[in-house]
Amino acid sequence: MTLRIGVVGGGQLARMMIAPAVEIGIDLRVLAEEAGMSAALAASAVGDYRDSATVLEFARDVDVITFDHEHVPQDVLADLVAAGVSVHPSPEALAVAQDKLVMRARLAELGMPQPEWAAVTTTQDLQDFLDAHGGSAVVKTPRGGYDGKGVRVVHAATEADDWFAALAEDARGGALLVEELVDFSRELAQQVARRPSGQMRAYPVVETVQRGGVCAEVIAPAPHAGARLIDVARQIGETIAEGLGVTGMLAVELFETTDERLLVNELAMRPHNSGHWSQDGAVTGQFEQHLRAVLDLPLGDPSPRAAWSVMVNILGGPADGGLEERFAAAMADHPEAKVHTYGKAPRPGRKVGHVTAAGPDLDDAVYQARAAASVFLG
Amino acid sequence: MTLRIGVVGGGQLARMMIAPAVEIGIDLRVLAEEAGMSAALAASAVGDYRDSATVLEFARDVDVITFDHEHVPQDVLADLVAAGVSVHPSPEALAVAQDKLVMRARLAELGMPQPEWAAVTTTQDLQDFLDAHGGSAVVKTPRGGYDGKGVRVVHAATEADDWFAALAEDARGGALLVEELVDFSRELAQQVARRPSGQMRAYPVVETVQRGGVCAEVIAPAPHAGARLIDVARQIGETIAEGLGVTGMLAVELFETTDERLLVNELAMRPHNSGHWSQDGAVTGQFEQHLRAVLDLPLGDPSPRAAWSVMVNILGGPADGGLEERFAAAMADHPEAKVHTYGKAPRPGRKVGHVTAAGPDLDDAVYQARAAASVFLG
Structure with missing residues (x-):
């Protein structure tokens, strides 16, 4: 069948x-x-x-x-x-991904390292948090945010007044999430696949580069990642996948702090932009792994195929014409790059595709992926 | 657009x-x-x-x-x-692939090494060829053969009488192709992609293992292939692609003789079973390359991603049930193998899928691919 x-x-x-x-x-x-x-x-x-x-x-x-x-x-x-x-994932698991306040509370229960946070329902609550955290913080709407939407860095509590007003109108009522502004040296992402029957396979932790709240580049595995960091990232991913009962792909976005801690930033319970490198760069790509996981089939090998894989998003696309009109130029100059497009019309800031490149030399892979992606812009 | x-x-x-x-x-x-x-x-x-x-x-x-x-x-x-x-490929190029007598004649014009051959229209012609070649030969119907069909080793001219009779009834008339029985040590295949505008990219020459006239296994690149063999195979492939004006993927099936010559056995002007390893094992798989070539887009890098890639066909499939019922067993024991199925019902001898495995160790890749494929049999 x-x-x-x-x-x-x-x-x-x-x-x-x-x-x-x-x-x-x-x-x-x-x-x-x-x-x-x-x-x-x-x-x-x-x-x-x-x-x-x-x-x-x-x-x-x-x-x-x-x-x-x-x-x-x-x-x-x-x-x-x-x-x-x-x-798959189950409604119970998805509930955690759907509400950032629920997520913070569940991660706290699981003992996961995360930024200091609070649920705030009034401007005064928010001001109190700001006062206790050096006058700056990140405010997030618990629901509906993605790619930087619903996220705002504030320096005064009144900067979230429109969101408080919207909350008051929302029949669900509720609170905003406020988090300390983390002093991070870079962002990482840890992906784990988990089957309903419990088997898990972790991908190598990767470095993600965000621009304007949107994922711009990913390097796999994360450069300069020591054994301890790799181990801690994997343990965080597996603890969350198991603790929340995630089935399919889980992505854990992480801050690496300047004092070398890992803090959980966001969760996604589906294939994730931070794992697009794996389509071409891993023995089992994240999309195949997700299919296997939700069918409760044995998981594939998540090992990288090359020393380095780099993914660069095509954000926005060409100013005129479609992506197809740039295929020839991109392919002529970058025969080793893998071009992926999404069948979406170009629009400023929109994710319309990505490019991956892989090889033994990181600088070369970064150059190839960036240069090939840039052919689709401007 | x-x-x-x-x-x-x-x-x-x-x-x-x-x-x-x-x-x-x-x-x-x-x-x-x-x-x-x-x-x-x-x-x-x-x-x-x-x-x-x-x-x-x-x-x-x-x-x-x-x-x-x-x-x-x-x-x-x-x-x-x-x-x-x-x-693409053009009707002129396809005409050569559609008729093995035309193919032999065109390859001769291009100076390509091939088995001794003749067009025979009578039993006596065939007997003369047999007498001149040690009493054995391969007889082929020029049209419609594939996977060993339309190919017969004969030791007496009368063994092709049914085909001569069929020819007599065929309105097109024509002849049978007879070829010397080549004393080969192994079979190889050389793939070349060619764009209408002329660009070509050659894949590494691979070793193919045939069973009952059907491709059973492919090892890429061909083991124990010296620089001269690699060079000669590539030159043969490129000469034929250019000489016949092939566009898209060309596969040249080759005999490596016991005296270390390469002789052209068959041609295919399309993606070919000998190139399925490249889906997982090359930077640019043959199917992507074919699409790029026929659109006259710049060709991708055909380099292998691993030292060794092995492809094993799933011939026939399970005695009972579908291939899907064996997924779990194959994936559990071989997480690094790539399973491909074709949506075809199992039937003895039918190609219903294939498995690839790749890695730094040839014996291990051969074992993994064979073992994973065998899960789908019996």
Whole structure:
């Protein structure tokens, strides 16, 4: 019997599951938000993922439901489970990824190192936190943020007044998350795959470079990473994956502080931009690994294929024309680079593709990936 | 403007073009012989590739037509060209791959080393050839053979009487191809990609192991291959690609004789079983390379990613049940193996998938690939 996976959401993460699904021989079906999305080739349905009837109908002929994003409402997830659908990651795990206050509380329970944080419901609460943390902090809306959205560095409590006002109007009520401004030397990411039956495989910890709150580059493995850092990062990833019962891919975004601690910044319970290098650079890419994990198939080897892999996002794309019009120039000058595009129209700041390069020399791989990606810009 | 490739034929070679097409961002459409074939996910039409109207209709909205196989009749190809469709490889090149007598004659014109051969139209012609070559020879039907079909070793001219009788009934008339029985130590294959504008990239020469006329295993690069052999194989491949004006992937099957010569056995103008290792084992896999070549995009780096890559075909598949039911066992014991299946029902001798393994140690890669493939048998 053919194995059938249903993916809710038609974005680039669903799109990038298509290649390994075809290679292995898994029937991948996508519920896309609209026609013509990144994962259109595998879209068997178009509809609203916030509508239980739509999602239940989509789920009827698949073995497992998984996700392109973490935004499916808990009531829809509950209806899936009640209907006997296998859902990975589970609603309980997703609840932690869907709310940053829940995440901070659960990570604290698990004893995970993280920035100092608080739930604040008033400007005075926030001012108190600022006063106790040198006058600066990061304020986050607990829900709906991504790629830097819903995140704001503040130096005065009044800078979050619009969000407090919005909270007051939100029927859910609730609080904002405030976190200390961490003095970090760089950002890292640790990915772990976990099966429902418990098996885990950790990818090498990678260095991520963010620009304007958006992932711009990833180097795998993280340069200058000693055995202790590698070990601590893996333990954090595995503790969270197991502690939260994550199934599929988990990404843990980490700060490496100037005093050499690792603090958990964000979680993602799906394939993640920090793991795109693995499509070309690891024996088992994160998209194949996610498919295997949610089907509870034995996990693949996450080892790197080369000493260094570098991923550079194509952010925005060409000022005129499509990405396709730059293929020839990029491929002519960088025959060893791997070009990935998402079938999305270029727009300032939008993630429309990425490039990877790999090899024995880090500087060369960085140069090749950056130079090839830059052909798609301007 | 999205680049659109139309592939005539819905078999596993078309299927394996889907992954790189999605990754790069190329709109791949397939004209499948019937519903539910290997490349069904990308099938935009189902119909008979021998019918000009069907193929012309399919070709209307694509930038280039290419092929899953070499069986499209010349009159259909001519109609495509007359309609202004870009066809790669060209009808002229395909004509050489479609008829082994034409191939032998053209290779002779190009000065390529090949077995002694003759076109024979009568039993007496064949007997004369046998008498001149130690009493044994290989007889081949010029058209329609593949995977050992249409190939017969004979020791007496009467052993080809049925084929002579069939020829007499065939309106095209014609002859059989007879070739000397080559005393070879092993079989090799040389792949070359060539763009319409002339750029070529050669893959490393590989060793192929045939069983019952069907490719069973491939080792890349060919073990114990000295600089001279590598050089001669590449020159043969490039001379043929250029001499015949091949566009896309060319595979040249070679005999390495016991006296260390290389002789051309067969040609294929498409991605080829001898290159499946490159999907996982080369920087640019043969399927991506074929797409780039037929679109006249700059070719990718064909370098191996590991010291050794091994491909083992899954021939026949499980005696009961589908390949999927063996996924867990194969993946549990061989996390570093890459499993590829073609969406075809198991049947004795049928190519239903393959496994690759790669690494620094040849014996280990051979073991892993063979052991993982064997999980799918019996």
